[in-house]
Amino acid sequence: MLVEPLSEKQIRSSFVNCTKGEAARLRLPLDFDELPWDDLDFLGWVDPGAPLRAHLVVSRAQGPLGISLRIPSVRRTSAVKSSMCQICLTGHASSGVTLLAAPLAGARGREGNTVGIYICADLACPLYLRGKRQPKLRSGRYEESLTLDERLARMSGNLDAFAAKVAAA
Numbered sequence: 001m002l003v004e005p006l007s008e009k010q011i012r013s014s015f016v017n018c019t020k021g022e023a024a025r026l027r028l029p030l031d032f033d034e035l036p037w038d039d040l041d042f043l044g045w046v047d048p049g050a051p052l053r054a055h056l057v058v059s060r061a062q063g064p065l066g067i068s069l070r071i072p073s074v075r076r077t078s079a080v081k082s083s084m085c086q087i088c089l090t091g092h093a094s095s096g097v098t099l100l101a102a103p104l105a106g107a108r109g110r111e112g113n114t115v116g117i118y119i120c121a122d123l124a125c126p127l128y129l130r131g132k133r134q135p136k137l138r139s140g141r142y143e144e145s146l147t148l149d150e151r152l153a154r155m156s157g158n159l160d161a162f163a164a165k166v167a168a169a
């Protein structure tokens with residue numbers, strides 16, 4: 001499902017895992033007025049004012065759900081470094097995928113609990129799947145027999161599962 005174009009107000013009020021103050025202060029994408037909404041199954045961006053932070057807004061029947069993420073200050077040593085995005089399964093050179101951590105919604109998040117995910121570093125998964133953006137230095141393109149619609153559906157499923165982990169307080 002494509003996202004309906006969202007207003008700044010809708011976006012700022014959609015966040016479930018940061019404070020109202022943080023949601024008010026975060027910076028929208030620099031190209032917010034020109035976003036290719038027709039190609040976006042979700043909105044994801046690195047905060048232009050805080051490069052260690054990123055944000056996702058997922059469209060749901062109940063309204064948009066915003067998730068704030070950050071680059072973890074301490075990398076868990078058990079994490080296997082991945083060069084594949086866990087949302088859209090695009091393979092990148094290692095710098096093209098970032099490990100981000102989302103605080104859980106509610107009290108568990110305030111206690112410091114997070115859920116991590118490897119994701120395209122620019123959070124532009126829908127554009128990679130549609131071929132509107134190409135991964136850099138892609139090593140060994142792997143071919144899939146899935147159609148674009150099937151891959152988009154898989155991406156949405158992965159994102160929904162991640163959002164559910166964050167939002168289940």
Ligand SMILES: [Zn+2]
Pocket residue numbers: 085086087088089090119120124125128
């Ligand atoms: Zn991706």
